[in-house]
Amino acid sequence: MTTLDAHTLGSLDPAVALPGYDRSAVSPGIVHFGVGAFHRSHEAMFVDRVLRHGASDWGIVGVGTLPGDRAMRDALGAQDGLYTLVTTDPEGVAEVRVIGSIIDYFFAPEQADAVLAALRDPRMRIASLTVTEGGYGINDATGAFEPRDPSTLADLEALPEGAAPTSALGFLVIGLRERRDAGATPFTVMSCDNIQGNGRVARAAVLAFAARIDPELADWIAAEVSFPNSMVDRITPATTQAGLERVSREFGIDDRWPVLSESFVQWVLEDDFTAGRPEFGEVGVQLVADVEPYEVMKLRLLNASHQAMSYLGLLSGADYVHEVTRDPLFADFLLGYMNEEARPTLAPVPGVDLDDYTAELMRRFSSEAIRDTLMRQIVDGSERIPKFLLPVLREQLRTGGPIERTVLVLAAWSRFLEGVADNGRILEPVDKRLDDLQAAVAGESDAPGSFLDYAAVFGDLGSDERLRTAFVEARARLAALGARGALESLIAK
Numbered sequence: 001m002t003t004l005d006a007h008t009l010g011s012l013d014p015a016v017a018l019p020g021y022d023r024s025a026v027s028p029g030i031v032h033f034g035v036g037a038f039h040r041s042h043e044a045m046f047v048d049r050v051l052r053h054g055a056s057d058w059g060i061v062g063v064g065t066l067p068g069d070r071a072m073r074d075a076l077g078a079q080d081g082l083y084t085l086v087t088t089d090p091e092g093v094a095e096v097r098v099i100g101s102i103i104d105y106f107f108a109p110e111q112a113d114a115v116l117a118a119l120r121d122p123r124m125r126i127a128s129l130t131v132t133e134g135g136y137g138i139n140d141a142t143g144a145f146e147p148r149d150p151s152t153l154a155d156l157e158a159l160p161e162g163a164a165p166t167s168a169l170g171f172l173v174i175g176l177r178e179r180r181d182a183g184a185t186p187f188t189v190m191s192c193d194n195i196q197g198n199g200r201v202a203r204a205a206v207l208a209f210a211a212r213i214d215p216e217l218a219d220w221i222a223a224e225v226s227f228p229n230s231m232v233d234r235i236t237p238a239t240t241q242a243g244l245e246r247v248s249r250e251f252g253i254d255d256r257w258p259v260l261s262e263s264f265v266q267w268v269l270e271d272d273f274t275a276g277r278p279e280f281g282e283v284g285v286q287l288v289a290d291v292e293p294y295e296v297m298k299l300r301l302l303n304a305s306h307q308a309m310s311y312l313g314l315l316s317g318a319d320y321v322h323e324v325t326r327d328p329l330f331a332d333f334l335l336g337y338m339n340e341e342a343r344p345t346l347a348p349v350p351g352v353d354l355d356d357y358t359a360e361l362m363r364r365f366s367s368e369a370i371r372d373t374l375m376r377q378i379v380d381g382s383e384r385i386p387k388f389l390l391p392v393l394r395e396q397l398r399t400g401g402p403i404e405r406t407v408l409v410l411a412a413w414s415r416f417l418e419g420v421a422d423n424g425r426i427l428e429p430v431d432k433r434l435d436d437l438q439a440a441v442a443g444e445s446d447a448p449g450s451f452l453d454y455a456a457v458f459g460d461l462g463s464d465e466r467l468r469t470a471f472v473e474a475r476a477r478l479a480a481l482g483a484r485g486a487l488e489s490l491i492a493k
Contacts, residue, residue, distance in 0.1 A: 001248055001252050001253070001254050002252055002253060002254060003254040004079045004082055004083070004084065004098070004253055004254060004255045004256075005078070005079050005080045005082065006023065006080040006082065009082075009098065012098070012251075012252070012253065013251055013252050013253075015096065015251070016084075016096050016097070016098060016251055016253065017095070017096065017097035017098070018097075018098050018100075019048065019051070019052065019082075019098060019099070019100030019101075020052050021051050021052055021054075021056070021100070022056075023080075023081075023100050023103065025056050026051060026056050026057075026058075026059040026100075026101075026103055027056065027057045027059060027123055028059045028060070028061045028103060028104065028118070028121065028123055028124060029057050029058035029059060029060075029123060029124060029125055029126065029278070030047065030058060030059070030060045030061070030124065030125070030126045030127070030128055031060075031061050031063060031115075031118050031119055031124050031126070031127045031128070031175075031187070032044075032060050032061070032062050032063065032127075032128045032129070032130075033063045033064075033065060033127070033128070033129045033130075033131060033168040033171070033172075034063075034064075034065075034129055034130040034131045034132075034135075034168070035062035035063070035064060035069070035072055035076075035102065035105065036072075036130060037236045037237070037238055037239060037259050037261075038130055038192075038232075038234070038236045039130045039192065040083060040085065040099065040102075040259045041085060041087075041234050041236040041259045041261040041265075042192065042232055042234050042236070042265065042267065043060075043128060043130075043192050043232075043267075044060055044099055044101045044102055045085060045099055045101075045265070046267060046278075046280060046283055046284065046285060047059075047060055047101040047278060048097075048099045048100060048101040049283035049284070050101075050278040050279060050280065050282075050283055051100070051101055053279065053282055053283060055278060055279065057123065058101075058278045059101060059102075059103035059104075060101050060102045060103065061102075061103065061104045061105070061106065061118050061124070062076065062102050062104070062105040062106070063105070063106050063108055063115050063118075063168075063171070064105070064106070064107050064108060065108045065109070065151065065166065065167060065168055065171070066151075067109065069107055069108075070107055070109075071257075072105070072257065073105050073106075073107040074256075075256040075257040076102060076105045076257075077105065078256060079255070079256060081100070081102040081103055081104065081105065082098055082099065082100055082102075083098070083099055083102075083255060083257060083258055083259060084096060084097070084098055084099075084247050084251070084253050084255045084258035084259070085097050085098075085099050085258070085259050085260075085261070086243075086246070086247060086251070086258060086259070086260045086261075087260075087261050087262065087263040087265075088260070088261075088262065088263060088367070088369040088370065089262070089263040089264075089367070089369075090262075090263075090363050090364060090366060090367035090369070092368075092369045093263075094250070094369075095263070096247075096250075096251050096253075104118075106118065108165075108166065108171065109166065112164040112165065112166070112171075113164070115171055116164070116165075116171065116174060116175060116178065119171065119172075119174075119175025119176075119178065119179070119187070120175065120178050120179065120182070120184075122184050122185070124187055125185075125187055125188065125273070125274070125275040125276050125277070126187055126188045126190050126273070126275075126277065127172055127175065127187045127188070127189050127190070128189075128190040128191070128192055129168060129189070129190070129191050129192065129193060129202065130192045130193055131168050131193060132193060132380070132383075133193060133194065133195055133380065133383040133384060133387060134148075134149070134380055134383045134432060135149070135168065135193070136169075136191075136193075136195075136201050136202060136204075136205040137149070137152055137169070137205055137208075137209075138201050138204055138205055139456075140383075140386040140387060140457075140459075142459075143204065145204065145205060145208030145209070147169075147209075148432065149167065151166045151167035151170070152167040152169055152170065152209070154166060154167075155167045155169070155170035155209075156209070156212055156213075159173075159174065159213050160213055169205055169206060169209045170209070172189060172206055173206060173209050173210045173213060173217070173221075175187070176206075176210070176217070176220075176221055176225065177210075177213075177214065177217050180217065180220050180224075185274065185275045186221070186224050186225045186274055186275070187225075187274065187275060188225065188226045188227070188228065188272075188273045188274045188275060188277070189202050189203070189206060189225060189226070189227050190227075190228055190230070190273075191227070191229075191230065192230060192232050193232075194232060194299075194303065195387060196292075196295050196296060196299050196387055196391075197229055197292070197295070198229055198230060198295075199227040199228045199229035199230065199270065199272075199291075200227070200229060202227050203222075203225075203227035206221060206225075206227070207221060207222055224274065225274055226272045226273055226274040227272075228269060228270040228271070228272045228273065228291075229269075229270045229291040229292070229295065230267065230268060230269045230270065230291060230295075231266070231267070231268040231269075231291050231294045231295035231298050232266070232267055233264070233265065233266040233267070233298055233302065234261055234262060234264060234265040234266070235261060235262045235264070235364065235370055235372055236259065236260075236261040236262075237260070237261075237370060237371070237372045237373065237376060238376065239257060239258060239259060239260065242371075243258060243260045244258065246260070247260075260370075261370070262364060262367060262369075262370050264360070264364055265284070266286070266298075267280075267284070267285045267286065268285075268286040268288055268291050268294040268295070269285050269286065269287055269288070269291070270287075270288060270289070270290070270291045271287040271288065271289065288350075292347075293346070293347050293348065293349040293350065294349055294352070296345075296346060296347070296391075297346055297349050297352065297354070297357065299387060299388050299391075300342045300345060300346065300388065300389075300391065300392050301338050301342055301343070301357065301358060301361060302361055303384070303387075303388040304337070304342060304388040304389045304392060305334055305337065305338060305361065305365070306321070306377040306378075306388075307377065307378065307381070307384060307385060307388055307389050307409055307413075308333070308334060308337050308389070308405065308406075308409045309321065309324045309325065309330060309333075309334055309365075309374065309377075310374040310375075310377040310378045311378065311381075311409060311412035311413045311415075311416045312324075312330070312333070312408070312409065312412045312483045312486075312487065313330065313374045313483075314374050314375070314378075314416060314421060314427060315412055315415055315416060315421050315422050315427075315478070315482070315483035316421070316422060316482065316483040316484050317421055317422065317423045317425065318374060319373060319374060319375075320368075320371060320372065320373055320374065321365050321370070321372040321373070321374060321377070322365065322366050322367055322368045322370070322371070322372070324374070325362060325365035325366045326366050329484060329487050329488065329491070330487070331362065332491055333405065333487050333490070333491065334362070334365075335358070335362070336405055336491070337405040337406065337409075338358050338361070339358065340402050340405070341392055341396055341401070341402055341403065341405050341406050342392050343358075344395075344396070344399075344401055345391070345392050345395040345396065345401075375430075378413075378416075378429075379430045379431070380430065380431050380432055381413060381429070381431055382431050382432070382433045382437060382456070382457050383432070385410070385413065385457065386457055386458075386459075389406060389409060389410070390457075390458070390461065392406055393406045393407070393410075393461065393467070394461065397461075397464055397466060397467060403466070403467065403470060404470065404474075404490055404493075405490065407467065407470040407471050407474050408474045408477075408478075408486060408487075408490060410452075410471060410474070411471055411474035411475040411477075411478055412474075412478060412483060412486075414441050414444065414451045414475060415475065415478050415479075416429060417429055417434075417437050417438055417441045418438075418441055422482040422483055422484075433456065433457075436454065436456065437454065437457075440453070440454040444475065448472045448475070449462075449468040449469075449471055449472045451471075452467065452468060452471060474486070477489055477490075
């Protein structure tokens with residue numbers, strides 16, 4: 001077995017694809033906040049392709065702002081920024097490659113000055129982010145900037161007093177201020193998070209943050225900085241001990257933190273950059289003028305389907321995505337959701353056949369090789385459901401279309417929050433709003449339908465009588481019949 005670092009690349013199994021370029025000649029062009037599994041299977045992989053095509057000025061400098069990011073700093077530091085990416089298709093065929101695009105990494109709690117120096121560096125033309133749906137502090141129902149994470153709140157208090165930033169938003173705003181003060185071209189802020197209108201959300205968050213620090217700076221950012229929207233897609237579970245052992249056993253690589261993902265990958269990116277970009281179009285990225293049709297398709301079909309399968313699946317006693325997708329009852333339900341409720345809400349998507357797209361989704365979901373868990377899909381469901389599922393519900397309520405499957409998912413979510421599966425197994429929800437959500441669910445015993453009054457998630461939807469009636473009926477079916485029985489009852493109609 002070979003320990004992965006820059007000196008051992010030549011010793012790896014010939015089946016392992018190597019970067020194939022001189023990493024010592026690569027200069028930085030991108031600062032990225034949030035170097036997790038998805039970034040390393042997606043953006044960093046695409047940048048690695050760019051470098052293999054001959055560019056040498058787009059290396060990535062990673063930044064971790066959370067206490068837990070120390071582990072990534074240590075793992076990448078020990079391996080000279082290298083890591084193993086294993087992708088597996090639905091038939092189980094794997095490909096393995098060492099990715100070399102991350103050329104440095106800073107742990108912000110201990111290296112704030114280095115992060116700011118990187119953002120000042122005129123070679124840095126893009127600052128990208130994967131900081132999760134909740135990392136921007138934008139209220140989904142109102143669009144207002146309402147940050148809840150401690151580091152952002154602390155920065156809003158401390159930065160006007162001259163303190164160093166601690167949050168991703170704080171670093172971006174101070175970095176842009178320093179570029180402005182130096183008369184330098186600003187960097188593009190490129191969100192790679194799984195949010196509809198992620199560029200617009202990032203822009204709203206950065207401008208609102210900046211306005212609280214320096215209104216004139218906010219005006220400058222609004223006029224000078226690009227925030228391209230993008231649609232990102234690659235199912236990438238967190239790395240497990242089993243994944244580590246697989247990389248060691250099958251490929252002979254001792255990697256502290258490899259990434260294992262599906263083979264499918266997609267990135268649709270708005271071509272709007274302040275100071276240039278890599279030649280992404282040459283390496284498989286779709287560069288478009290308008291991302292919205294693609295992102296709405298993905299959020300309402302792929303991401304919403306994960307919500308649709310996960311709550312009902314967990315209540316029924318299942319654990320894995322492939323487990324429920326291969327179950328004919330769940331497959332029927334998912335296809336019914338996609339074809340009858342989600343697809344009618346979509347605008348035409350250039351170049352995409354929706355029949356082919358939904359068939360490909362079912363194929364991807366059915367892949368046992370990924371072993372993606374249902375629980376992973378519903379962490380912070382109160383952030384995901386408003387972005388993925390509720391837009392479908394709103395549109396179908398507006399047009400009088402079918403809502404039965406979407407409402408059953410909401411009812412299953414409310415039952416899941418009560419913490420007990422149909423077989424008595426204890427379920428453990430993870431959500432930043434968990435206390436409030438469980439209090440809202442507790443109100444169902446005295447006032448059926450009152451869960452929908454939780455405005456932080458549902459906004460004004462709870463006042464819709466059609467929705468309320470359907471929700472109460474769906475909860476009653478779940479209580480009486482269990483998840484499988486409720487599905488059978490719905491499909492039999």
